[in-house]
Amino acid sequence: MKTALILGASRGLGLGMAKEFQARGWQVIGTERSPSDLRTLDVTVETLDITSQEQLAALRKRLDGQTIDLLFVNAAVASADAPAASVETQDFVDVMVTNVLSPMRAVETLDDLVPPTGTIAVMSSRQGSIAMNTNAGYEVYRASKSALNQLMRCYAVRRENDPRTLLLVNPGHVQTELGGPGAVRTVEEAVPPVVDTVEKRAGQGGFFFVDYNDQVVPW
Template structure:
């Protein structure tokens, strides 16, 4: 029975991922923030473990790593992300810029570095990215800081994969498409229930391939 560790599983796509992997028979370890359990407790079963972790707090990530000592995680899926107002970057307050970058870039990479040794050589490390992180596809601007954060996340995952060039594990940057979440907004075409299964299918298809891949939910390569 495979085990997935999902960082950020209280709501939205993270909660959808937890539900989907449970439905597929996986053991799921899902993290929530203190005071913000979201819907994860509603999925309670003997294959679900809930951990309280703020992904932006390095001490809490390190404590999670200690608690999971001896646990083999076939898939580490880091699903952390926030956005901000759709304004040009020069209008964004410094504190807001830093908050987006710490949450969307620095914290996911710190989590990957801290938890990657739980993932065996046959495993996968996936990070939720976005097509908005593609520089090639930026033809209409908008949400500039969010775009920049996803581009930076992609770049740092690229650096991570280069440092681990001899690593047989598979590294994924996943674009889930536009889904109806708090981040995606109510105008998105697809619900979480529609968006998540193709993401899981894509991750499963890529398992065992090795190397770094930036792909969308239909397993199509996304240009950098």
């Protein structure tokens, strides 16, 4: 049985992926900051605030000896729909710490649990694509996803001979707290193709920015 560790699995896409991987026969470890619907599933629940280096280190210690076939980092917060220069400094910092620095710290802290045949995936967004930015809006969120993409690229370059599969995944516009109620797809519709893409890419190696239909997203 393969094991998936999903960071940020208490709601939305993270919770949906925990359900989907569990239904497909994976052993799932999911993290939450506080008690959530994750506890209604037949999965292992770990408490984690991804912005806490101490909690990340403690999670790594608790997982010592585990083999994690898939590490999927799904932590993110939204930003105001405003020009970046108008955003309060602390709001900017909070988004960058949660959406960029903390996911990368999580990857660096936990990656030694992932075997050579495993996958390390991080939830990105088409809003992180500079090439696809034709309508602006939500500038700080966009910038955070672009920065996340860049730092994952740095991570991949530093490990050019790493056989593991590294993925940035764009799930599309989904009805979550981030996507809003007007998004085109529900979590139930969005998650299966995301999981299909992750499973399809497993074992192939390389670093890719792909969408939920396994199509390459332009940088």
